[in-house]
Amino acid sequence: MAKDSWISSWYIKQLPSEEPPYQVNKDVYERFDQRNNLTIGRPLWDKSIQTFTRKTPATRTKKINGDRDTYRLEDYSLFLAGGVSTFRMGNNINVANRGVTSWETLGNKLPPDISRWEGTPEAATKMVTRVARYFGADMVGIAPVDQRWFFSHAYYPDCSHKEIAFRSVDAPNETEKELIVPEKMKWVIVMGAWMDPGMIKYTPSPLGCAETRLTYSQMGLMVSGVAEFLRGIGYQAIPSINDLALNIPLAIDAGFGEQGRNGKLITPKYGPSVRLCKVITELPLVHDNPIRFGVTEFCEICEKCADDCVVNAIPHGKRIWDDPNISNNPGVYTWYLDNEACRKYWSMGNGTNCTACIRSCPFTKHPGIMHDITRAFISKAPSLNPIWRELDDVFGYGKQEDGPDFWQA
Numbered sequence: 001m002a003k004d005s006w007i008s009s010w011y012i013k014q015l016p017s018e019e020p021p022y023q024v025n026k027d028v029y030e031r032f033d034q035r036n037n038l039t040i041g042r043p044l045w046d047k048s049i050q051t052f053t054r055k056t057p058a059t060r061t062k063k064i065n066g067d068r069d070t071y072r073l074e075d076y077s078l079f080l081a082g083g084v085s086t087f088r089m090g091n092n093i094n095v096a097n098r099g100v101t102s103w104e105t106l107g108n109k110l111p112p113d114i115s116r117w118e119g120t121p122e123a124a125t126k127m128v129t130r131v132a133r134y135f136g137a138d139m140v141g142i143a144p145v146d147q148r149w150f151f152s153h154a155y156y157p158d159c160s161h162k163e164i165a166f167r168s169v170d171a172p173n174e175t176e177k178e179l180i181v182p183e184k185m186k187w188v189i190v191m192g193a194w195m196d197p198g199m200i201k202y203t204p205s206p207l208g209c210a211e212t213r214l215t216y217s218q219m220g221l222m223v224s225g226v227a228e229f230l231r232g233i234g235y236q237a238i239p240s241i242n243d244l245a246l247n248i249p250l251a252i253d254a255g256f257g258e259q260g261r262n263g264k265l266i267t268p269k270y271g272p273s274v275r276l277c278k279v280i281t282e283l284p285l286v287h288d289n290p291i292r293f294g295v296t297e298f299c300e301i302c303e304k305c306a307d308d309c310v311v312n313a314i315p316h317g318k319r320i321w322d323d324p325n326i327s328n329n330p331g332v333y334t335w336y337l338d339n340e341a342c343r344k345y346w347s348m349g350n351g352t353n354c355t356a357c358i359r360s361c362p363f364t365k366h367p368g369i370m371h372d373i374t375r376a377f378i379s380k381a382p383s384l385n386p387i388w389r390e391l392d393d394v395f396g397y398g399k400q401e402d403g404p405d406f407w408q409a
């Protein structure tokens with residue numbers, strides 16, 4: 001991943017691929033089954049979850065009839081409209097091989113009697129990075145395919161449950177029981193889309209969460225555009241948003257950042273205010289290296305997201321190896337969220353997703369030299385971390401704002 005300033009190239013430490021900034025117990029860790037996901041999986045089969053996920057429309061009505069300025073009809077309408085191109089028109093951010101995540105061409109292919117593009121992995125990497133940025137990616141990096149991060153099974157809105165298998169086959173394929181990824185597809189083009197803190201400051205209101213949905217719409221174009229580009233030069237590509245594989249470890253492998261206490265990827269430039277998507281391809285590329293810049297140490301003393309989460313879904317204290325919630329995956333040394341409490345709040349407390357733990361994070365700032373200098377201190381002098389945490393509060397960062405100024409701009 002290209003560095004953005006001389007300061008960031010000084011404080012960001014590049015790690016060897018075999019020493020990523022996460023720890024996995026290989027005796028415990030198993031690939032995650034999307035059936036246990038709280039967005040696409042469990043709401044379709046788990047009655048204990050349905051007791052709250054089905055209340056989302058009623059929550060919206062109640063909130064619109066309430067007295068908060070930022071829970072109005074127009075706020076909810078903007079939230080829902082923001083996701084139009086990835087939640088409507090046959091698309092869904094969580095579903096593999098449908099609409100914008102189609103595994104087959106949507107029209108683009110190699111012209112007749114033309115040989116496919118050939119070049120070095122370095123030239124290919126430069127080309128696909130340019131293409132990803134052209135389609136709107138704010139971050140682009142390359143990770144090797146690591147099968148651990150792919151779901152064991154995909155889950156579908158019709159409750160079909162398909163194994164994700166890696167095989168020595170020529171093309172990606174979906175059968176009644178399987179999604180088959182060719183083993184020759186060894187590279188993942190990971191892309192990040194920045195969510196503007198100027199909108200995230202309104203979260204958890206629907207106005208702030210509209211930024212999440214709008215970003216997903218943009219990512220629909222990014223993944224389908226990059227995949228179609230690859231097909232047009234003669235290579236196979238699998239576009240994916242939240243389906244198929246876990247985005248955060250892939251993004252860490254692609255050198256985007258580290259995982260924070262709030263369960264999000266924390267990047268040097270955008271903090272956690274970034275959404276992730278990816279395209280898997282057979283085109284040989286040069287993969288990036290993971291990085292470290294002091295996130296873990298800062299999260300250990302910060303806990304601001306845990307303090308601010310209204311349903312206490314984010315833990316205080318140390319990282320652990322296991323969590324009884326089936327929507328978490330044991331075997332990783334991390335901070336495990338209470339995803340059920342979070343999901344319940346989305347449905348019964350907010351009527352949208354939430355994202356307040358992105359708003360409150362001290363790493364969520366507009367990119368700029370002053371914040372870059374602070375991050376340099378966080379990376380290089382962690383003993384000063386309590387001071388930066390204190391100053392974040394003193395300057396009033398991370399607080400929710402009501403949104404009339406959005407509508408008056």
Ligand code: SF4
Binds near residue numbers: 357
């Ligand atoms: S999204 Fe909201 S409810 Fe969920 S963990 Fe973050 S702050 Fe808590």
Ligand code: SF4
Binds near residue numbers: 263
């Ligand atoms: S708010 Fe603090 S503890 Fe939470 S993810 Fe951000 S830096 Fe880490």
